Amino acid sequence: MNLKRIIPAEGREDKAVSLQGYGFCFLMNIVLEKNDVKTDKFIIRDILVKSLELQVLSLSEVSCLIALEDRDLWDEVFDTARKIKEKVYGKRIVLFAPLYLSNECINNCLYCGFRTGNAKAKRKTLSKDEALREASLLAGKGYKRLLLVTSENPKLAGINYIESVIDAIYKNTDIRILHVNAPPMSIEDFKKLKDCGAGVYQCFQETYHIPTYRMLHPSGPKSDYNWRLGVMDMAIEAGFEDIGMGVLLGLYDWRWDVWVLIAHSHRLIKKYGFGPHTLSVPRLQPAEGSKFRGSRYRVSDMDVKKIVAIYRLALPYVGIVISTREPAYLRDELFLIGASQVSAGSRTSPLGYIEDSDTAQFEVADLRSLEDVIEKIAELGLIPSLCTACYREGRSGERFKELAEGQGIKELCEQNALLTLKEYIEDYAPEDIKQLLIKRLKEESEKTGNGIFEKFKLIEEGERDVHV
Ligand code: SAM
Ligand code: SF4
Numbered sequence: 001m002n003l004k005r006i007i008p009a010e011g012r013e014d015k016a017v018s019l020q021g022y023g024f025c026f027l028m029n030i031v032l033e034k035n036d037v038k039t040d041k042f043i044i045r046d047i048l049v050k051s052l053e054l055q056v057l058s059l060s061e062v063s064c065l066i067a068l069e070d071r072d073l074w075d076e077v078f079d080t081a082r083k084i085k086e087k088v089y090g091k092r093i094v095l096f097a098p099l100y101l102s103n104e105c106i107n108n109c110l111y112c113g114f115r116t117g118n119a120k121a122k123r124k125t126l127s128k129d130e131a132l133r134e135a136s137l138l139a140g141k142g143y144k145r146l147l148l149v150t151s152e153n154p155k156l157a158g159i160n161y162i163e164s165v166i167d168a169i170y171k172n173t174d175i176r177i178l179h180v181n182a183p184p185m186s187i188e189d190f191k192k193l194k195d196c197g198a199g200v201y202q203c204f205q206e207t208y209h210i211p212t213y214r215m216l217h218p219s220g221p222k223s224d225y226n227w228r229l230g231v232m233d234m235a236i237e238a239g240f241e242d243i244g245m246g247v248l249l250g251l252y253d254w255r256w257d258v259w260v261l262i263a264h265s266h267r268l269i270k271k272y273g274f275g276p277h278t279l280s281v282p283r284l285q286p287a288e289g290s291k292f293r294g295s296r297y298r299v300s301d302m303d304v305k306k307i308v309a310i311y312r313l314a315l316p317y318v319g320i321v322i323s324t325r326e327p328a329y330l331r332d333e334l335f336l337i338g339a340s341q342v343s344a345g346s347r348t349s350p351l352g353y354i355e356d357s358d359t360a361q362f363e364v365a366d367l368r369s370l371e372d373v374i375e376k377i378a379e380l381g382l383i384p385s386l387c388t389a390c391y392r393e394g395r396s397g398e399r400f401k402e403l404a405e406g407q408g409i410k411e412l413c414e415q416n417a418l419l420t421l422k423e424y425i426e427d428y429a430p431e432d433i434k435q436l437l438i439k440r441l442k443e444e445s446e447k448t449g450n451g452i453f454e455k456f457k458l459i460e461e462g463e464r465d466v467h468v
Pocket of ligand 1: 111112113149150151152181182183184203204206247248282283284285286287290325361362
């Protein structure tokens with residue numbers, strides 16, 4: 001697609017992002033001519049310098065990155081993305097797993113295996129006990145952070161159900177934080193979700209391109225584009241400061257969707273003083289019973305790398321989440337160009353960890369277990385982290401942003417990463433990777449100082465959840 005046709009004209013971006021509701025999406029979908037997207041090396045290098053100072057990029061600067069084609073300059077962009085990630089978060093990569101609660105969905109998103117029109121799907125909503133069994137199994141492998149995922153079904157998987165599952169998991173397992181990827185809900189329900197201790201609330205816009213959105217979401221509550229678009233405002237107004245956003249890559253031209261997602265983030269920053277806590281990078285996968293293959297807007301591996309780097313440069317403090325939709329070889333590269341949180345050992349069906357069910361939402365590409373991914377992260381010279389400290393220490397929203405701006409998060413992240421790695425070595429690590437992890441722990445701890453060895457001693461003596 002010709003970039004000139006999809007990038008809004010200079011001077012229209014702020015107007016577009018300051019508007020709300022329908023006016024916002026209408027302006028975002030106007031196709032305007034733009035002739036001044038510059039990609040020469042001087043302009044791009046100026047942008048790289050600005051990003052290295054951890055400044056949020058303007059939308060015009062984002063447009064220049066999106067339009068960039070020069071392969072050598074892209075290598076410079078990837079290298080800059082890695083440096084920014086290390087400046088903000090240090091070498092740590094946080095690990096988690098999704099826990100699917102229900103696939104009984106009243107929507108009909110054509111790309112999803114859970115859609116109501118998929119007559120062949122075997123339907124399942126976990127009982128509270130089943131959810132607890134799945135969470136306990138994951139806790140037994142060393143996970144401390146789970147992402148609860150549910151289809152849209154107010155009767156079977158509404159707020160009271162989600163609340164009861166969260167409560168049961170916190171009370172009965174070693175899981176320390178539960179994030180939630182659930183459909184939009186009322187402000188009242190968001191308040192309940194926040195009050196029961198959910199960490200990040202995550203919801204993807206899928207695509208900002210209205211005609212494509214309407215075509216792919218023909219029925220159910222999700223067919224209302226504006227309801228979906230306003231979800232983050234409602235979550236924030238209900239008290240959520242950690243919100244996770246994303247677009248599903250492959251539904252429409254990624255250049256458009258990535259640009260508008262960043263514009264949407266700017267609008268939230270302007271309005272509330274903070275933007276998304278995380279941006280996810282889901283790419284369309286084959287799904288049993290799907291009616292949309294998405295070949296027209298296929299997103300290549302190189303495009304995924306570009307998108308991760310663009311998010312990292314544009315919004316330096318954002319957590320970038322990479323799921324097991326991506327294959328192992330690509331994830332290993334993404335760990336080094338800006339990703340900061342990754343799932344591992346994932347199953348995408350309810351009861352998927354306890355039994356091998358055939359009701360998955362989409363096909364998982366990286367089949368490695370948690371321990372395999374931990375091993376790989378350590379081999380790459382990074383630090384595997386099972387940290388959950390910020391959510392429980394109230395470091396969220398504006399406070400998190402301020403800490404990150406002063407580069408205070410990096411120090412906390414690296415220490416907590418080492419403390420949780422130490423716990424993992426003591427409690428869960430299989431013998432064949434223990435020596436590698438002990439070596440990495442020693443290398444990084446010697447650089448850290450901060451009384452880390454005294455804290456390790458506490459862990460050796462049996463204390464758990466030691467964090468800063
Ligand atoms: N049902 C809720 C919703 O749609 O917001 C939340 C859970 S849904 C299971 C989580 C995300 O999975 C969706 O927002 C969508 O982006 C993604 N997804 C759906 N079908 C997919 C597919 N075939 N490949 C990759 N990701 C997919
Ligand atoms: Fe339901 Fe979410 Fe799948 Fe759409 S993406 S069919 S809302 S589970």
